[in-house]
Structures are given as structure tokens and as C-alpha cells.
Amino acid sequence: MSSVTVPAAGWREAVGAALSEGFTFFEWLGAVDEVGRADVLRVVVVLRHPDRPAETRRLGTEVPREGGRLDSLRDLVAGAGWPEREAAEMFGLTFDGGDPRRLLLGPDFEGAPLRKDAVLGARTALAWPGAKEPGESAASPSRRRMVPPGVPDPAVWGDRDPDAGPASPDEVAESAVGGRVRRRPGTARRGADR
Structure with missing residues (x-):
């Protein structure tokens, strides 16, 4: 090719x-x-x-x-x-010179959902389907919490400290690769009070 x-x-x-x-x-x-x-x-x-x-x-x-x-x-x-x-x-x-009509999204939808800085709201608002995420189960207390690909790290988007201001598109995209939740210095560990 x-x-x-x-x-x-x-x-x-x-x-x-x-x-x-x-x-x-x-x-x-x-x-x-x-x-x-x-x-x-x-x-x-x-x-x-x-x-x-x-x-x-x-x-x-x-x-x-x-x-x-x-x-x-x-x-x-x-x-x-x-x-x-x-x-x-x-x-x-x-x-x-192309066809400007909408193909997949409703007429009121705003944004570009396949850009890496677009947050997949449904994946952060609803529990991830299937078994609990590693680290959220009593059977595996030593495993760290994981996020699926496409969902930004909660410390960057969602559970972000309001005093930190909005995350930059680069910061959101960098955190949406999935895997272990990355901890920032000074942030409390989720579930530490359980």
C-alpha cells in the first residue's frame, strides 16, 4: 500500500x-x-x-x-x-461542496463526539456494564480502580476539584486512554473511607 x-x-x-x-x-x-x-x-x-x-x-x-x-x-x-x-x-x-445535511446526530446536538476531548457523558454517568471494575470489588481489595478507554480520568473530568478550573482538551484527551486511574498528589483515594 x-x-x-x-x-x-x-x-x-x-x-x-x-x-x-x-x-x-x-x-x-x-x-x-x-x-x-x-x-x-x-x-x-x-x-x-x-x-x-x-x-x-x-x-x-x-x-x-x-x-x-x-x-x-x-x-x-x-x-x-x-x-x-x-x-x-x-x-x-x-x-x-459536500452535502451539509446531518447524517447520524439530531439537529439539536452540539459538538463533535469523536474528537478526543469530547467527553462520553453516558459512560461516566452510568455504571460500566458487566462485573464491577477492578478495585471496586470486595474480592480484590488490592487492585487499583480502572477506567475503560474513552472515559477520562475522574480527577480530570467529573470528580475534578472545582477550584482547579476546567480541564484543557489536551489534558482530557491524555487521560481518556483507559487503564489505571492516575492519582494526583494531594487527592484523596476513592473508597479510602470504606
Whole structure:
């Protein structure tokens, strides 16, 4: 698979060049939030050559997290309109020339739920399904409390000290990787009074 990163201004031209080289089978278009590494959203399209299915062209570009814009590919690549709408809705991107209608979220929903700084409220408001988390069970008193991936550390979001002010997007994203709850100096251990 050949992978090429192109500037956002040359996005449409790079996809057009790949199409002219015979990579006409649209496989996938998606986005990822690079917060914590860079203040950008990465958009990737994967095209295949129909006569040589093993040959794949992956083109990627980066746009700013705030106000990120790309030219739409929906008139060049059959099937690109739907994933563009999804990426626009979930990451807060704008595809110039694309279909601006909502695809998955209600008209009143605000925000971009797949950005790493978006807090998954349902996962913090409700108990995690299944067995109790390690450390919350009487059977394993020595195990530390765990959080699932995508849920920020309670000390960063949720149980945060009100005097600390709101967490930065980088701090929320860094804490939402799952695993052991990280303790900060001076914070009381949860469950210590049990």
C-alpha cells in the first residue's frame, strides 16, 4: 500500500491524480483527532486499483481542529459523500461542496463526539456494564480502580476539584486512554473511607 500525505490545499488534486492512475475503487474515507500529538484532524481516503486489487493508494491530509475545511470528493469518487457527512458531523469538519445535511446526530446536538476531548457523558454517568471494575470489588481489595478507554480520568473530568478550573482538551484527551486511574498528589483515594 502506498501512503502519501498531501497538503490540505492539494487534497482534491491528489485524489484526482490517483484516480487518473487507475485507483478508481473507493474503499474508505475517515478522520482521526491527533490532539496530544498535533492540533489537527487527519483525514484519510483509501482507493484501490480494480484490475490489481493488491495495489492500494492511501492519501492523507491534516486540517486545523478548529475551522478545518477540505474540498469535497463526492463528485469525483462515487460513495465518498456519505463518509464525508459522517466525518463532518463526528469531527466538526467542513467539506466545501459536500452535502451539509446531518447524517447520524439530531439537529439539536452540539459538538463533535469523536474528537478526543469530547467527553462520553453516558459512560461516566452510568455504571460500566458487566462485573464491577477492578478495585471496586470486595474480592480484590488490592487492585487499583480502572477506567475503560474513552472515559477520562475522574480527577480530570467529573470528580475534578472545582477550584482547579476546567480541564484543557489536551489534558482530557491524555487521560481518556483507559487503564489505571492516575492519582494526583494531594487527592484523596476513592473508597479510602470504606
